[in-house]
Amino acid sequence: MTVNVLMPALSPTMEQGKLAKWLKNEGDAVKAGDVIAEIETDKATMEVEAVDEGVLARILVPGGTENVAVNTPIAVIAEEGEEVADTADHAPVDRVGEEDKAQKQAEAAPPVPGQTAPQDEPGEANKAATKAAVEAATPAPKATSVAKEPSATVAPEVPEGTTMVSMTMREALRDAMAEEMRRDPNVFVMGEEVAEYQGAYKITQGLLQEFGARRVVDTPITEYGFAGVAVGAAFAGLRPILEFMTFNFSMQAIDHIVNSAAKTRYMSGGQINCPIVFRGPNGAAARVAAQHSQDYSAWYSQVPGLIVISPSNASDAKGLLKAAIRNDNPVVFLENEILYGKTSEVPALEDFVLPIGKARIARPGKDVTLVSFSIGMTYALQAAEQLAKEGIDAEVIDLRTLRPMDTATIIESVKKTGRCVAIEEGWPQCGISAEIAMRVQQEAFDYLDAPVLRVTGKDTPMPYAANLEKLALPSVADVITAAKAVLYRS
Amino acid sequence: MVEESGVASASASTIPPFSREQELTAFRDMLLIRRFEEKAGQLYGMGVIGGFCHLYIGQEAVVVGVKMAARDGDQFTTSYRDHGHMLASGMEPRRVMAELAGKRGGYSKGKGGSMHMFSREANFYGGHGIVGAPAPIGAGVAFANAYRGDGRVSLTFFGEGAANQGQVYEAFNMASLWKLPVVFIVENNRYAMGTEISRASAQIDLSKRGAAFGIPGKQIDGMDVRIVKATADEAIEWCRAGKGPYLIEAQTYRYRGHSMSDPAKYRSKEEVQKMREEHDPIEQVRARLIADGMSEDELKKIDANARKIVAEAADFATADKEPDPSELWTDVLA
Numbered sequence: 001m002t003v004n005v006l007m008p009a010l011s012p013t014m015e016q017g018k019l020a021k022w023l024k025n026e027g028d029a030v031k032a033g034d035v036i037a038e039i040e041t042d043k044a045t046m047e048v049e050a051v052d053e054g055v056l057a058r059i060l061v062p063g064g065t066e067n068v069a070v071n072t073p074i075a076v077i078a079e080e081g082e083e084v085a086d087t088a089d090h091a092p093v094d095r096v097g098e099e100d101k102a103q104k105q106a107e108a109a110p111p112v113p114g115q116t117a118p119q120d121e122p123g124e125a126n127k128a129a130t131k132a133a134v135e136a137a138t139p140a141p142k143a144t145s146v147a148k149e150p151s152a153t154v155a156p157e158v159p160e161g162t163t164m165v166s167m168t169m170r171e172a173l174r175d176a177m178a179e180e181m182r183r184d185p186n187v188f189v190m191g192e193e194v195a196e197y198q199g200a201y202k203i204t205q206g207l208l209q210e211f212g213a214r215r216v217v218d219t220p221i222t223e224y225g226f227a228g229v230a231v232g233a234a235f236a237g238l239r240p241i242l243e244f245m246t247f248n249f250s251m252q253a254i255d256h257i258v259n260s261a262a263k264t265r266y267m268s269g270g271q272i273n274c275p276i277v278f279r280g281p282n283g284a285a286a287r288v289a290a291q292h293s294q295d296y297s298a299w300y301s302q303v304p305g306l307i308v309i310s311p312s313n314a315s316d317a318k319g320l321l322k323a324a325i326r327n328d329n330p331v332v333f334l335e336n337e338i339l340y341g342k343t344s345e346v347p348a349l350e351d352f353v354l355p356i357g358k359a360r361i362a363r364p365g366k367d368v369t370l371v372s373f374s375i376g377m378t379y380a381l382q383a384a385e386q387l388a389k390e391g392i393d394a395e396v397i398d399l400r401t402l403r404p405m406d407t408a409t410i411i412e413s414v415k416k417t418g419r420c421v422a423i424e425e426g427w428p429q430c431g432i433s434a435e436i437a438m439r440v441q442q443e444a445f446d447y448l449d450a451p452v453l454r455v456t457g458k459d460t461p462m463p464y465a466a467n468l469e470k471l472a473l474p475s476v477a478d479v480i481t482a483a484k485a486v487l488y489r490s
Numbered sequence: 491m492v493e494e495s496g497v498a499s500a501s502a503s504t505i506p507p508f509s510r511e512q513e514l515t516a517f518r519d520m521l522l523i524r525r526f527e528e529k530a531g532q533l534y535g536m537g538v539i540g541g542f543c544h545l546y547i548g549q550e551a552v553v554v555g556v557k558m559a560a561r562d563g564d565q566f567t568t569s570y571r572d573h574g575h576m577l578a579s580g581m582e583p584r585r586v587m588a589e590l591a592g593k594r595g596g597y598s599k600g601k602g603g604s605m606h607m608f609s610r611e612a613n614f615y616g617g618h619g620i621v622g623a624p625a626p627i628g629a630g631v632a633f634a635n636a637y638r639g640d641g642r643v644s645l646t647f648f649g650e651g652a653a654n655q656g657q658v659y660e661a662f663n664m665a666s667l668w669k670l671p672v673v674f675i676v677e678n679n680r681y682a683m684g685t686e687i688s689r690a691s692a693q694i695d696l697s698k699r700g701a702a703f704g705i706p707g708k709q710i711d712g713m714d715v716r717i718v719k720a721t722a723d724e725a726i727e728w729c730r731a732g733k734g735p736y737l738i739e740a741q742t743y744r745y746r747g748h749s750m751s752d753p754a755k756y757r758s759k760e761e762v763q764k765m766r767e768e769h770d771p772i773e774q775v776r777a778r779l780i781a782d783g784m785s786e787d788e789l790k791k792i793d794a795n796a797r798k799i800v801a802e803a804a805d806f807a808t809a810d811k812e813p814d815p816s817e818l819w820t821d822v823l824a
């Protein structure tokens with residue numbers, strides 16, 4: 001019997017990889033556990049082991065091939081002495097749960113180009129206006145290569161003619177930390193696997209090599225303890241960037257985030273600041289189930305004394321992480337694992353810092369306002385594109401900062417459209433979208449032509465099964481349905 | 491005593507021998523776990539299993555040795571590297587595999603997955619995705635045992651990385667204060683993801699970690715199932731006699747990466763190879779059985795049987811249906 005060796009999936013979010021090289025040749029005998037090939041993903045180089053014994057009868061995908069989809073047959077292992085017919089069935093097996101990933105991939109398409117809102121200062125964000133925000137208003141333009149059309153998604157926060165470079169959110173976050181560490185010797189990074197392992201999700205790649213072990217600190221698995229240690233260091237004048245391997249584990253540390261970091265400035269009558277960034281991936285990844293899929297946007301957004309940021313693309317991630325590191329308050333910076341590998345345009349400026357507390361109009365429109373943030377933006381933008389085909393012109397707002405929330409931008413949009421749908425992956429009760437609905441009804445009640453609707457994650461723990469997980473998460477279809485409902489169209 | 495390899499050693503004369511029957515039980519149970527995990531790794535690569543999947547390959551002697559010392563009714567609690575513990579608890583391979591595949595025939599109806607699985611019937615209390623969580627939960631199961639006075643012992647497993655979580659020491663203190671019948675088994679496989687123990691722990695003799703709370707501790711070679719069994723016998727007897735908790739540090743090794751996506755660049759191939767060749771828990775038993783006159787053929791039959799059980803489990807898991815969509819909303823509240 002012949003066995004197909006398939007391109008393996010090596011992480012919950014892997015869709016394809018490079019078959020770097022073969023370590024065995026056709027005709028070689030292999031036994032279970034032998035390393036037969038090496039593959040590369042955007043995160044790491046991995047070994048492919050033989051799972052059975054036999055002979056490596058045929059190599060179907062040569063070494064060096066890029067973009068090999070998960071589950072493509074890459075070789076055939078036959079029993080010793082067995083002939084491998086040319087007609088051997090090399091068809092890939094059906095991948096359970098693949099639809100789920102395909103959907104996520106489709107929905108994670110790059111944002112639709114559009115213009116951003118006028119740059120007037122929103123009321124509430126104003127209150128928290130920081131040095132970073134002021135600095136961000138006048139970034140020093142410094143193009144590093146041939147000028148291209150500026151990406152509309154970030155203009156006009158970026159001077160016209162600025163060179164844009166494509167990078168993943170992973171690279172943007174890493175660059176933001178590296179730049180701030182070069183700029184300020186008090187900035188350091190701490191967390192599980194951030195140094196020698198280069199980050200569990202490779203966000204801190206290269207930082208240990210550049211800054212050394214004094215400033216890139218691996219911790220034991222003791223979230224409560226090291227969050228407290230970092231808060232103490234911040235009280236004493238350092239500026240820690242604390243990585244939670246995922247925000248699920250910040251629950252171990254939440255007492256220090258809320259009781260120590262958020263409240264001390266107030267409790268000390270303004271004497272003691274806590275300039276710290278708590279960052280890491282938040283929310284659902286893919287199939288990692290209830291204890292590893294929680295969205296903490298609403299949890300941390302409830303706390304006075306915290307700033308909460310949750311970007312949807314590489315450019316915002318970079319500009320806002322730099323602002324967060326410079327900010328004198330504790331900042332909870334919520335990233336998303338599925339967005340880490342997504343590429344978008346980032347301005348090639350020497351010092352690109354964005355204002356905290358300022359939403360971005362990702363797509364201008366006049367018929368209905370869709371408000372979201374982080375991965376929710378992928379649903380919102382996809383939906384807007386499909387709605388456009390049906391003659392519905394949706395305006396899409398990316399909150400970017402959840403606390404302080406840029407109410408003014410939302411209200412201004414709703415005054416224009418008269419209809420609003422808020423979208424998030426988190427749970428509905430007391431969610432971000434509940435807060436948006438409340439603010440809209442309070443400040444734009446007379447402009448509303450329909451009740452505000454919301455699209456959220458379902459009110460259950462995250463199930464593991466592929467079909468249930470898909471049902472538990474919001475979808476583009478849910479957003480379209482809600483948008484049509486507020487327009488009384490079907 | 492700790493050798494250079496990091497595995498505690500005991501001189502041959504002090505190792506309590508196994509009967510032929512015990513050797514066979516250990517061989518069969520460890521091999522079933524190994525074959526099951528190999529298949530799980532394969533199904534992960536094919537996308538039948540998703541999310542995180544942590545294999546127990548290399549560590550089989552720990553749970554099997556403890557199981558051999560346990561009595562019916564004693565409970566097992568562990569973290570996310572849990573497939574071996576489930577099989578040792580007597581849970582059905584096909585239903586464990588179906589859970590790994592997210593199918594309705596799984597122990598949690600497909601809703602929990604690899605890291606979150608439970609069986610009240612088998613006295614298996616999880617399957618926890620949060621590092622450190624098993625320690626107080628296992629102590630709590632022991633609290634219920636003491637409360638009822640039913641003589642059961644809670645067998646609580648966690649990794650050496652988990653041993654740095656604060657809640658572990660809160661649990662140690664309460665367990666000792668209230669004389670709870672719980673055996674804490676630290677599975678020291680030397681790595682917590684990419685962190686070697688000495689990079690994360692100020693005191694690497696983990697058997698001493700209970701000393702401040704008056705908990706007796708023993709550091710043992712967890713690759714030798716006979717030593718694990720003998721130590722677990724002592725520990726369980728201590729607990730059943732009402733003397734309170736007991737701590738075992740079982741020095742072991744995981745052959746595979748932390749999870750499927752771990753490139754394992756933090757250790758050398760030679761280190762892994764040396765462990766496999768010189769300390770493999772299953773090979774040790776096989777060698778003793780052969781030396782005792784058992785034929786290769788008989789052992790091959792046992793292996794073939796394990797493979798058959800596992801293949802059947804994989805077929806079941808692959809063919810089984812996903813949960814009914816209505817299951818999204820069930821089991822949220824009682």
Ligand SMILES: Cc1ncc(C[n+]2csc(CCOP(=O)(O)OP(=O)(O)O)c2C)c(N)n1
Nearest residue numbers: 249571619620621649650651652681682683
């Ligand atoms: C509270 C918490 N922090 C971090 C993690 C991520 N994580 C999962 S396993 C692991 C390493 C645990 O190592 P160890 O306790 O030695 O167990 P092993 O994996 O070696 O069995 C980490 C850091 C987690 N699941 N829970």
Ligand SMILES: [Mg+2]
Nearest residue numbers: 649650681682
């Ligand atoms: Mg470990």
